[in-house]
Amino acid sequence: MRRDTRQVFAQTAADLVDQDLSVALVYAEISGQYLADVEQRHPDRVVNVGIREQLLVNVGAGMALTGMRPVVHTFASFLVERAFEQVKLGFSHQDVGGVLVSSGASYDISGGGRTHQAPGDVALIDTLPDWTIHVPGHADEVEAALRLAVAGSGRDYIRVTAHQNRDALPVTPGRFHVVRRGAGATVVAVGPMLDPVLEAVSGLDVSVVYAGTVRPFDGRGLRAVLATPDVVLVEPYLQGTSARCVDDALVDVPHRLLALGVGRTELRRYGAPADHAAAHGLDPSGIRRSIDGFLGLRGAA
Amino acid sequence: MLVRMTTTDTPAAQDTGRSLGYADLYVLMSLMSGDEKHSAAATSTLDALWVLYDEVLDVSPQTVDDPGRDRFYLSKGHGPMAYYAVLAAKGYFPLEWLTDWASYDSPLGYHPDRTLVPGVEISSGSLGHGLPLAVGTALGLRAQGLLSRVVVLVGDAELDEGSNQEAVELAAALGLESLTVVVVDNGSSTHGVPGRIEERFATEGWQVTRVDGRDHGQLRRALSRRPRAGQVALPSVVVAHVEEKGA
Numbered sequence: 001m002r003r004d005t006r007q008v009f010a011q012t013a014a015d016l017v018d019q020d021l022s023v024a025l026v027y028a029e030i031s032g033q034y035l036a037d038v039e040q041r042h043p044d045r046v047v048n049v050g051i052r053e054q055l056l057v058n059v060g061a062g063m064a065l066t067g068m069r070p071v072v073h074t075f076a077s078f079l080v081e082r083a084f085e086q087v088k089l090g091f092s093h094q095d096v097g098g099v100l101v102s103s104g105a106s107y108d109i110s111g112g113g114r115t116h117q118a119p120g121d122v123a124l125i126d127t128l129p130d131w132t133i134h135v136p137g138h139a140d141e142v143e144a145a146l147r148l149a150v151a152g153s154g155r156d157y158i159r160v161t162a163h164q165n166r167d168a169l170p171v172t173p174g175r176f177h178v179v180r181r182g183a184g185a186t187v188v189a190v191g192p193m194l195d196p197v198l199e200a201v202s203g204l205d206v207s208v209v210y211a212g213t214v215r216p217f218d219g220r221g222l223r224a225v226l227a228t229p230d231v232v233l234v235e236p237y238l239q240g241t242s243a244r245c246v247d248d249a250l251v252d253v254p255h256r257l258l259a260l261g262v263g264r265t266e267l268r269r270y271g272a273p274a275d276h277a278a279a280h281g282l283d284p285s286g287i288r289r290s291i292d293g294f295l296g297l298r299g300a301a
Numbered sequence: 302m303l304v305r306m307t308t309t310d311t312p313a314a315q316d317t318g319r320s321l322g323y324a325d326l327y328v329l330m331s332l333m334s335g336d337e338k339h340s341a342a343a344t345s346t347l348d349a350l351w352v353l354y355d356e357v358l359d360v361s362p363q364t365v366d367d368p369g370r371d372r373f374y375l376s377k378g379h380g381p382m383a384y385y386a387v388l389a390a391k392g393y394f395p396l397e398w399l400t401d402w403a404s405y406d407s408p409l410g411y412h413p414d415r416t417l418v419p420g421v422e423i424s425s426g427s428l429g430h431g432l433p434l435a436v437g438t439a440l441g442l443r444a445q446g447l448l449s450r451v452v453v454l455v456g457d458a459e460l461d462e463g464s465n466q467e468a469v470e471l472a473a474a475l476g477l478e479s480l481t482v483v484v485v486d487n488g489s490s491t492h493g494v495p496g497r498i499e500e501r502f503a504t505e506g507w508q509v510t511r512v513d514g515r516d517h518g519q520l521r522r523a524l525s526r527r528p529r530a531g532q533v534a535l536p537s538v539v540v541a542h543v544e545e546k547g548a
Contacts, residue, residue: 044444052467062437
């Protein structure tokens with residue numbers, strides 16, 4: 001049975017706090033049910049700031065100014081969207097490192113409505129230079145990405161989502177993983193989009209590469225696998241977020257790009273995450289429909 | 302208050318070996334403004350800054366990277382002439398830097414950048430960030446067993462930003478006794494209420510002192526005070542009243 005991604009984040013973070021005196025964990029109520037024990041063991045380095053997200057991010061940055069390695073956590077909507085200026089100024093402008101870990105993603109909290117959904121988080125972080133952006137597609141990748149990020153000294157954003165692929169792949173920032181090679185288009189599946197993509201392209205002679213880390217974007221790896229200059233990008237957050245990276249990688253190659261992701265239109269629906277995936281065309285049949293259209297295979301659908 | 306310059310000579314500590322004093326700060330500010338007179342607003346922070354760097358903070362140009370140094374965070378980053386003048390007078394960077402401040406090639410901007418200016422601890426300008434950062438820093442220092450003080454200077458209008466309230470609450474709840482906030486109050490808050498600042502901090506459990514922001518003796522006494530052993534650990538705030546903006 002697969003482990004729960006958010007619990008794996010909490011357990012890994014607790015383990016890192018136990019092991020390394022320079023690691024701090026700052027959170028704002030969210031996931032407190034998983035963090036109470038480690039907070040009791042290390043009240044000096046595990047801090048629940050309460051429902052104060054602007055403070056959350058700047059407390060992490062302020063700790064980083066003393067040389068500590070902060071892990072900062074709450075839902076993506078509050079961590080990145082509500083406190084974006086704190087991310088921009090507290091970390092980037094002060095030029096200190098830190099690890100921001102969000103949960104909730106685009107529509108994990110589908111029943112919660114728009115207030116708890118943050119499909120724009122990666123695009124927002126992407127307005128800032130030099131952030132490594134992890135989109136792990138499996139609980140094991142959450143653990144590996146967090147350990148890797150905390151061991152470093154840079155600025156990392158780890159987007160934890162409940163949805164996971166069947167199998168974990170190695171976490172290799174800056175390098176995509178070639179899942180299968182074909183003679184036609186290349187599909188870039190980001191994080192939890194891998195399994196839906198593999199199901200969608202069943203029977204198609206296309207390549208599939210897996211991106212568990214989208215910044216830095218492995219443009220060189222994408223070029224190396226390209227059979228025809230047709231690229232399909234499937235991202236679990238705002239549609240088109242990485243389109244500019246594909247265009248940069250292929251700036252000297254006439255190419256076509258189909259960018260799939262979460263649409264801008266507010267659905268104003270509740271239900272299950274699967275309902276939202278289908279509504280945004282991110283379920284296997286929706287992805288297949290879009291790829292068939294892009295490749296001129298409409299009759300096959 | 303208008304300050305009339307009696308000399309336009311540039312102080313040259315390096316040449317004479319003479320250390321620069323408070324009276325030199327106006328000359329240094331003139332290097333930046335090209336003006337012999339400075340408004341009350343431009344000098345509202347000058348006395349608090351001078352007392353901090355001259356008599357209170359345990360930091361020097363030689364210890365800017367020492368993990369155990371005291372930290373000073375200028376949160377109210379606009380109008381930094383007085384800050385730059387004090388840092389230059391204390392030898393953190395050459396006096397010549399002042400003459401072309403805010404030029405494209407100058408490290409000194411209208412808002413300070415910690416990556417460009419020795420001795421500047423945080424990059425500020427957008428209001429309501431310094432105090433939350435200082436809370437994190439006080440926590441980080443405490444977790445490492447360091448006894449450094451963390452002093453943050455904010456403006457009274459800056460406290461209009463709600464992010465400060467989040468920080469005021471947490472700092473008291475976690476007993477951050479190493480943290481001191483200096484509020485330079487020149488009555489510039491829109492929708493301000495007299496006494497509100499002192500009451501707010503007191504309500505959250507801070508030690509509150511109110512001083513004349515131009516009186517060096519009062520500033521020194523208030524800022525030098527450390528909680529005595531055995532006292533409940535509390536952060537402290539010094540509200541330094543100066544002339545109203547535009548007065």
